[in-house]
Amino acid sequence: MLLAVDCGNTNTVFSLWDGKSFMGMWRTATDWKRTADQYFVWLDTLMKLQGIDAKITDMIISSTVPRVVFNLRVLSDRYFDTRPLVVGKSDCLLPVDVRVDTGTTVGPDRLVNTVAGYDKHGGDLIIVDFGTATTFDVVDLDGAYVGGVIAPGVNLSLEALHQAAAALPHVDISKPQAVVGTNTIACMQSGVFWGYVGLVREICDRIRAERGTEMKVISTGGLAPLFQQSADLFDAFEEDLTMHGLQIIHSYNKDVGTSE
Numbered sequence: 001m002l003l004a005v006d007c008g009n010t011n012t013v014f015s016l017w018d019g020k021s022f023m024g025m026w027r028t029a030t031d032w033k034r035t036a037d038q039y040f041v042w043l044d045t046l047m048k049l050q051g052i053d054a055k056i057t058d059m060i061i062s063s064t065v066p067r068v069v070f071n072l073r074v075l076s077d078r079y080f081d082t083r084p085l086v087v088g089k090s091d092c093l094l095p096v097d098v099r100v101d102t103g104t105t106v107g108p109d110r111l112v113n114t115v116a117g118y119d120k121h122g123g124d125l126i127i128v129d130f131g132t133a134t135t136f137d138v139v140d141l142d143g144a145y146v147g148g149v150i151a152p153g154v155n156l157s158l159e160a161l162h163q164a165a166a167a168l169p170h171v172d173i174s175k176p177q178a179v180v181g182t183n184t185i186a187c188m189q190s191g192v193f194w195g196y197v198g199l200v201r202e203i204c205d206r207i208r209a210e211r212g213t214e215m216k217v218i219s220t221g222g223l224a225p226l227f228q229q230s231a232d233l234f235d236a237f238e239e240d241l242t243m244h245g246l247q248i249i250h251s252y253n254k255d256v257g258t259s260e
């Protein structure tokens with residue numbers, strides 16, 4: 001079985017692939033100090049609670065937080081006796097091209113989203129990931145990652161208002177009833193929610209115009225459901241896009257390995 005790990009700046013998600021489907025998804029706050037032993041005890045408990053008798057033989061990791069990878073590698077080595085594939089490292093091959101400026105790196109989550117999006121929807125895609133940051137990944141007709149956009153995340157924007165202005169409270173995002181807020185919280189939610197709707201629409205329109213072609217827009221990430229219900233921004237919502245991409249990349253590397 002494959003253990004797939006998607007580590008974002010806020011949450012780290014683990015999932016188990018049995019060769020046919022994912023058998024559960026477990027989420028923990030990202031913390032680079034968490035040790036391999038802590039991961040294992042936590043994961044083992046959750047899997048047992050679900051009655052899963054896991055025989056983990058393989059592991060793949062995508063991490064936007066480089067520091068976290070060390071302890072995840074120890075987990076893989078110590079408890080599963082396997083060397084993990086780490087997306088973004090040179091020994092982890094991708095089934096798609098990456099066409100960006102030479103010498104630059106791309107967030108591994110964006111590469112994984114690209115692979116998964118292309119597999120599910122074909123080329124000419126914009127993938128919008130509402131994570132800690134809100135990223136737009138542009139996928140070419142042949143599935144290549146050709147760049148994108150990075151905007152501040154939804155919660156980050158609300159948090160920035162709270163941090164910088166003495167009279168603005170901590171607020172959780174939700175879709176406001178009206179655009180004109182009649183209290184501070186409603187005003188802040190309106191600014192961020194409707195501001196984001198505008199941001200997504202404008203950026204997608206400009207990407208289409210710049211590329212001169214129609215493009216399907218796919219949403220994913222922790223806060224995507226909030227925007228999915230609200231506007232005609234997206235052609236599809238994919239809850240588990242990153243996990244799907246990790247599984248494809250793992251299987252691609254296995255196939256290449258055995259054909260050599």
Ligand SMILES: Nc1ncnc2c1ncn2[C@@H]1O[C@H](COP(=O)(O)OP(=O)(O)O)[C@@H](O)[C@H]1O
Nearest residue numbers: 008009010011012130131132133155221222223
């Ligand atoms: N179900 C949810 N409801 C509300 N907020 C959520 C939910 N899931 C995630 N979030 C928030 O959405 C943001 C992005 O989440 P996530 O996609 O897990 O981020 P990342 O991949 O960057 O770690 C975080 O600020 C997180 O607190």
Ligand SMILES: CC(C)(COP(=O)(O)O)[C@@H](O)C(=O)NCCC(=O)O
Nearest residue numbers: 008009064105106107109131132133
């Ligand atoms: C843009 C990101 C911070 C998004 O990460 P996330 O919100 O999923 O934690 C991450 O993809 C990253 O660190 N990227 C490196 C720069 C780049 O992709 O060009």
Ligand SMILES: [K+]
Nearest residue numbers: 008109129131
């Ligand atoms: K992410």
